[in-house]
Amino acid sequence: MNPEFIRARSTVVKLVRRFFDERGYLEVQTPRLVGLPGQEPYLNPMWTEVEEADGMVHRTALITSPEYALKRLLAAGFDKVYDLGPCFRNGEPWDGTHDPEFMMCEWYRKGIGIHELMDETEEMTRSILTNLPVFRRMTVAEAMKEYADVDLEPLLGNREAIAEVCRAHHQTVVDTDTWDDLFFKIFLSEVEPKLGDVPTFLWCYPASMAALAQRDPDDMRYALRVELYVGNLELANGYVELADPTELRARFEEEQALRRSLGKDVWPIDERFMEAIPKMGQAAGIAFGVDRLAMLLAGTKSISDLMPIPARERF
Amino acid sequence: MASTSEIKKGVVIRDPQGLWVVNEFQHINPGKGAAFVRTRIKNLQSGKTLETTFKTSETIELVEVEHRKMQYLYHDATGHTFMDQGTYEQATMSDQDVGADGKYLRDGMELNVTTYEGQPIALELPRKMVFKVTESMDATGGNTVSGGNMTKEVTVEGGIKVHVPLFIKQGENIIVNTENGEYVERA
Incomplete structure (x- = not known):
């Protein structure tokens, strides 16, 4: 254990909290244990049980992110909220950038768009990593052109077209590959590793990767989604939030269908969350990996260095 | 067919x-x-190098390779030369093929080498190796890429640069992870 690293993580948590407190955000400790966790097809919640005194047992999961609870707070009338606490994800590689229990700061603000969201994320990050240069903002299509020499536009929604590009770029193409899988083969091989040392916001994702982001009203083939990369680490993932209940339900149903096709378990849509959504209004929010920020401050490439007890010693 | 979980350094697809x-x-x-x-990945015939990404659920075809105990002899214009400790046969790997691993090689050291049809194709370095710090400046501030200020760069035997905590001094022995070039702990 290196005491400097332990201190670095503690410092980062304090600084993140101070940043949002000074800007009038309300910190809310939302529940870690919920009955209906996020249904993202590629995230795996950890399941347990909550038992009442009379023996009634509730199937319960640890949250993968505090997203649903924070959006319900927006719907209840709060304008600027954040949650800073542990989140839990199963089945991720213990490769230095993941820990099954990691510290996330997720914040939401009403009335802002994608650029204001990037502005605030940059200000927060640079308030802690004070010698970072100004962040670059690239759309996903720009990054694909710049680093992989791929024109994304004609490939959107066309699996056969992107499969052809994959083959030309010496990627495997198998029957079970979705459009998104094929996109990622190129992106992970040729774009992400080349983003380099300039902190970069990648934004404007293909609509198939919208998750819970609104589609871009000016071009519905894209979604108002953004990710932040610093020093080859993915630090944050944010959206202008989808607030249309009909489209949201369709997205959840698609997620459930994809989970089923991947052989994963599926649980019901959180109807209390669905009821709240129309009241949420226009808002944007982002989930930020605090441990990764601390890794950059401390100058370590392993999240385990920051943990008082690393995953390999805990389990 | 094999699962992508069998992908490791030195396997042949x-x-x-x-x-x-x-x-x-x-x-x-x-x-x-x-x-x-x-x-x-690097093509064994053409030497062409590529970045390629597999979905973990895909299957791949792996080819049988050998793991031989070899001694590192020397480096010259043709590359790095090793000797099989069983047969005393020598084999040379070009600088390009050895890649970043080359900096960890020390004359006379023993290591496992992955070979295919007798030709070395990958080194299996010990995961942790001890190096003496030969050059260390007293850090006055951060010099890591992302603005960290808890580490400094030192030079160890063989001219390798390593980021270490500030308390490490010249002349000390440190353990370096050869997979990622990172400081592990004091030796």
Whole structure:
């Protein structure tokens, strides 16, 4: 254990909290244990049980992110909220950038768009990593052109077209590959590793990767989604939030269908969350990996260095 | 057919374009997408290097390779020369093929070498190696890429640069992880 690293993580948590407190955000400790966790097809919640005194047992999961609870707070009338606490994800590689229990700061603000969201994320990050240069903002299509020499536009929604590009770029193409899988083969091989040392916001994702982001009203083939990369680490993932209940339900149903096709378990849509959504209004929010920020401050490439007890010693 | 979980440094993959040795690999979970294994592979016939990414659920064809105990002899213009400790046969790997691992090689050291049809294709370095710090400046501030200020760069035997905590001094022995070039702890 290196005491400097332990201190670095503690410092980062304090600084993140101070940043949002000074800007009038309300910190809310939302529940870690919920009955209906996020249904993202590629995230795996950890399941347990909550038992009442009379023996009634509730199937319960640890949250993968505090997203649903924070959006319900927006719907209840709060304008600027954040949650800073542990989140839990199963089945991720213990490769230095993941820990099954990691510290996330997720914040939401009403009335802002994608650029204001990037502005605030940059200000927060640079308030802690004070010698970072100004962040670059690239759309996903720009990054694909710049680093992989791929024109994304004609490939959107066309699996056969992107499969052809994959083959030309010496990627495997198998029957079970979705459009998104094929996109990622190129992106992970040729774009992400080349983003380099300039902190970069990648934004404007293909609509198939919208998750819970609104589609871009000016071009519905894209979604108002953004990710932040610093020093080859993915630090944050944010959206202008989808607030249309009909489209949201369709997205959840698609997620459930994809989970089923991947052989994963599926649980019901959180109807209390669905009821709240129309009241949420226009808002944007982002989930930020605090441990990764601390890794950059401390100058370590392993999240385990920051943990008082690393995953390999805990389990 | 093999699972992508068997992808490691030095395994050889066969595809329609020939045989490829894995030089680097990394498991990636983008969260927003499926789990993948990103690799850097090199064609054993043409020497061409590529970045290619497999979905973890894919199957791949792996080719049998040998692991031989060898001694590192020397470096010259043709590359790095090793000797099989059983047969005393010598084999040379070019600087390009040895890649970043070359800096960890020390004359006379013993290590396992992955070979295919007798030719060395990948080194299996000890995961942790001890090095003496030969040059260390007293840190006055951060010099890491992302603005960290808790580490400094020192030079160890063989001219290797390593980021270490501030308390490490010249003349001390440190343990370095040869997989990623990172400081582990004081030796």
